[in-house]
Each structure stands twice: as C-alpha cells, then as structure tokens.
Amino acid sequence: MDLASVRSHNDRTVLRLVRAGALSRADIAAEAGLTPQAVSKIVARLLSAGLLEETGAVRGGGRGKPRMALQLRGDGACAYGAYVDRDELRVVRLDLAGTQVSSSVVPLAPMFAPADVLDALAPLVQPGENVLGLGIAIAGPLDFRDGVVSPNGLPGWSAVPLRALAEQRLGLPVVVDKDTNAAVLAEAxxxxxxxxxxxxxxxxxxxxxxxxxxxxxxxxxxxxxxxxxxxxxxxxxxxxxxxxxxxxxxxxxxxxxxxxxxxxxxxxxxxxxxxxxxxxxxxxxxxxxxxxxxxxxxxxxxxxxxxxxxxxxxxxxxxxxxxxxx
Ligand SMILES: [Zn+2]
The missing domain is CATH 3.30.420.40 (ATPase, nucleotide binding domain)
Incomplete structure (x- = not known):
C-alpha cells in the first residue's frame, strides 16, 4: 500500500470525520462541504488503501437505498511510539484508530548513551509496508524541527541528532518531540x-x-x-x-x-x-x-x-x- 498517496488534504479530512463518527458517505459530504461524487472517489481510494472498511447498512434520513456505514480499519496502518525516560525505554504500537496493540518496557542503565537507546529500540520496532513511522519522546530541550536533542537529566547527551540516527538505524520515518508534548497529545x-x-x-x-x-x-x-x-x-x-x-x-x-x-x-x-x-x-x-x-x-x-x-x-x-x- 502506498500511504503517501492518501495524504491529500481531502483524504485526511475524510479520515478525521470517520474517526469522529461520521458514518456514511452522505454524512461526510455534508460535514466536509464536498460533493457526494468527490467523497465517493476519496472513500474508494481509502477503502482500496485498506484504511477504511464498510461495516454494513445504516438507515439514512430519507427514502432510497440504505447507506453503507464506514469505519477506520484498525490494521490498515500502524505507528510506533517510544519514550526515552531517564531510566527506561517504553515502546508501544498503535493501530490506525490510535488503539494501543502492544507495549514493551526495557530498563536503561545509568549514563546510557544514544547508541544504547538505538540498540534497545531495534528489536522492538519493525518497519513494514503499513508502518507509518516512529515517534520518539524525550525530555527537553530539543528542536522539534530537526530532531536534535540535549535533554536535561541525561549526562553526555548534548546536541544529539536523535531523529537522523534513529531513521538511519531503524529504516523508517522518525519524529522526535518532548515527552510532555507527546503526553498532552495522547490526552487530547x-x-x-x-x-x-x-x-x-x-x-x-x-x-x-x-x-x-x-x-x-x-x-x-x-x-x-x-x-x-x-x-x-x-x-x-x-x-x-x-x-x-x-x-x-x-x-x-x-x-x-x-x-x-x-x-x-x-x-x-x-x-x-x-x-x-x-x-x-x-x-x-x-x-x-x-x-x-x-x-x-x-x-x-x-x-x-x-x-x-x-x-x-x-x-x-x-x-x-x-x-x-x-
Ligand atoms: Zn532546572
């Protein structure tokens, strides 16, 4: 599956509305301000990309044929998330709906280095065709834009290009952000x-x-x-x-x-x-x-x-x- 092909603005709008509970193509068209024809085309693309699935007929508001309900297909894509804490590494795998499907925790020895984190991550993160990437959360300060980190409380970690190192080692797209930013996103x-x-x-x-x-x-x-x-x-x-x-x-x-x-x-x-x-x-x-x-x-x-x-x-x-x- 080519996930890059489903990243247009309208594709993301449709995915967002389905996640928010829009059931049918007609609901999506009404909420997104798109024509029914446009929505049908986008939904067809998302169905064939394996990101949506039809769950059966629902009653529409008026007469006519019943509408097919849509939902996110959990196994259509997944993402990994990692937390580099001061004494342990936690890694989870999320399905397309954001549901946690696996979780691991590995202790990190005192004074651990960036290479130790990459060694611990490697067996826990498997790239694959429906894997969107890995998010790494760590203490600040860091620069979200280039993924270079100098976290407080981790001696020896100064201007570490964590995103580049992780992408090179693990072979998938990586995003790096502060632990607290990740936490508030999870809550929201x-x-x-x-x-x-x-x-x-x-x-x-x-x-x-x-x-x-x-x-x-x-x-x-x-x-x-x-x-x-x-x-x-x-x-x-x-x-x-x-x-x-x-x-x-x-x-x-x-x-x-x-x-x-x-x-x-x-x-x-x-x-x-x-x-x-x-x-x-x-x-x-x-x-x-x-x-x-x-x-x-x-x-x-x-x-x-x-x-x-x-x-x-x-x-x-x-x-x-x-x-x-x-
Ligand atoms: Zn302080």
Missing amino acids: WARPLRDAALVFAGTGLGVGLLLDGELHRGARSGAGEFGHTTIQLDGPLCVCGRRGCVEAVHAAAGSGVEAARVLGAAVANLVQLLDLDQIVLSGRRVLESPELYLRAMPDVAVSVSTHGPDLVPVGAGLLVLGELFR
Missing part, C-alpha cells in the same frame, strides 16, 4: 481539550500545553519547560544547572504532601498566566499518590490521566499517526 486524542496543561511529574517535571486546541511548542520548541522555572531563589541545585527550579524543589520535598504542595503552587502560577481551564496530571510521581496531587491543585477542572505509564509513548505514536487526520 480521546477527548477535546481547549486551553489545557498536561502536568507531568515523572523522573523530570514539565508541562505539555494546548492553547486554543493546538499543541504549543513555542518559538524554539522550548515551551513547557515549566519544571525549570524558578520557584525558590537559592533553592536546591537542579539537573539543568540552575537553582530552585520547580523540578528540583519538588524532588527535594520532605514528604509527598509537601511535594504536591510545591507542584500545586507552581501550577496555580501557570493557570494565572495562561487562563487554563483544564489541568491533567500524570507521571509516575502523580500515579503513586494521585489523591495528594489532586488536593493540592488550583481551582480549575483537574483530573489524573487514565492512560497510566504508557501515556507518553502512546502520545509519541500519535505524533506520527495524527498526521493522517490533520
């Missing part, structure tokens, strides 16, 4: 979010921002380095080399209650700054004691992500898969 895949922050407290601390419904990366892919904003002048030394960052103060807190209180105060600043209406919490620190963190948050809609530990790798896969639906 299942439910609409408008002005929201995904606050991720794991081995590091950061936020993924959705502003006006769009992922906000900033001018230099640096948005969301919330963990490295200063909350305590002359506070504890941080992995980034500065003092008193939210991440360092949170990590140095004497108790879970105190850690949650630090994060709550920092998130309150963020809500004030950006007028956010939704906060979603995740990361292993949050997942260990979600109630503590929920209680410490400011007075906006706050929830804990239901994705569990695979939130970031799922979002990394969606960086690739989501392009079919944009």
Whole structure:
C-alpha cells in the first residue's frame, strides 16, 4: 500500500470525520462541504488503501437505498511510539484508530548513551509496508524541527541528532518531540481539550500545553519547560544547572504532601498566566499518590490521566499517526 498517496488534504479530512463518527458517505459530504461524487472517489481510494472498511447498512434520513456505514480499519496502518525516560525505554504500537496493540518496557542503565537507546529500540520496532513511522519522546530541550536533542537529566547527551540516527538505524520515518508534548497529545486524542496543561511529574517535571486546541511548542520548541522555572531563589541545585527550579524543589520535598504542595503552587502560577481551564496530571510521581496531587491543585477542572505509564509513548505514536487526520 502506498500511504503517501492518501495524504491529500481531502483524504485526511475524510479520515478525521470517520474517526469522529461520521458514518456514511452522505454524512461526510455534508460535514466536509464536498460533493457526494468527490467523497465517493476519496472513500474508494481509502477503502482500496485498506484504511477504511464498510461495516454494513445504516438507515439514512430519507427514502432510497440504505447507506453503507464506514469505519477506520484498525490494521490498515500502524505507528510506533517510544519514550526515552531517564531510566527506561517504553515502546508501544498503535493501530490506525490510535488503539494501543502492544507495549514493551526495557530498563536503561545509568549514563546510557544514544547508541544504547538505538540498540534497545531495534528489536522492538519493525518497519513494514503499513508502518507509518516512529515517534520518539524525550525530555527537553530539543528542536522539534530537526530532531536534535540535549535533554536535561541525561549526562553526555548534548546536541544529539536523535531523529537522523534513529531513521538511519531503524529504516523508517522518525519524529522526535518532548515527552510532555507527546503526553498532552495522547490526552487530547480521546477527548477535546481547549486551553489545557498536561502536568507531568515523572523522573523530570514539565508541562505539555494546548492553547486554543493546538499543541504549543513555542518559538524554539522550548515551551513547557515549566519544571525549570524558578520557584525558590537559592533553592536546591537542579539537573539543568540552575537553582530552585520547580523540578528540583519538588524532588527535594520532605514528604509527598509537601511535594504536591510545591507542584500545586507552581501550577496555580501557570493557570494565572495562561487562563487554563483544564489541568491533567500524570507521571509516575502523580500515579503513586494521585489523591495528594489532586488536593493540592488550583481551582480549575483537574483530573489524573487514565492512560497510566504508557501515556507518553502512546502520545509519541500519535505524533506520527495524527498526521493522517490533520
Ligand atoms: Zn532546572
């Protein structure tokens, strides 16, 4: 199958509408503002590419022949997502609908190098004709456009061309983005979010921002380095080399209650700054004691992500898969 042939704007519009629940060609035409003939042609192409399937007849609004219902064909395409954390590598495989169909976790030894990550990825990622590619999520700072990363908390990783290295080694298209951006994409895949922050407290601390419904990366892919904003002048030394960052103060807190209180105060600043209406919490620190963190948050809609530990790798896969639906 030639996936490149189904990437026109109208193809992606049709895929997006089917994913959103448009059942028939007539529904799609009405919602997309396309002629029924154009939609029939696009749907025929997507059916033959194996991305859509017909599920049977549904009753239309008026008389005439019943309409054939359409849905995404899960096995029509897939994408891999990986999360390079500070101590482990998580890899998931997503089907066309974004459903997680497999998941692996491999420990990474202290001071691991880029080559160690590629060695760990190679047996877990198989290129194939319906494989769209691999999304890799990692801590910032990084440049989303060229996939060059200098992540905080990974000693020796400075200006690593991770995307180019991974494409060369694995033989498939690769996208690299921050772990927190991947996380907020995963959260927004299942439910609409408008002005929201995904606050991720794991081995590091950061936020993924959705502003006006769009992922906000900033001018230099640096948005969301919330963990490295200063909350305590002359506070504890941080992995980034500065003092008193939210991440360092949170990590140095004497108790879970105190850690949650630090994060709550920092998130309150963020809500004030950006007028956010939704906060979603995740990361292993949050997942260990979600109630503590929920209680410490400011007075906006706050929830804990239901994705569990695979939130970031799922979002990394969606960086690739989501392009079919944009
Ligand atoms: Zn810092």
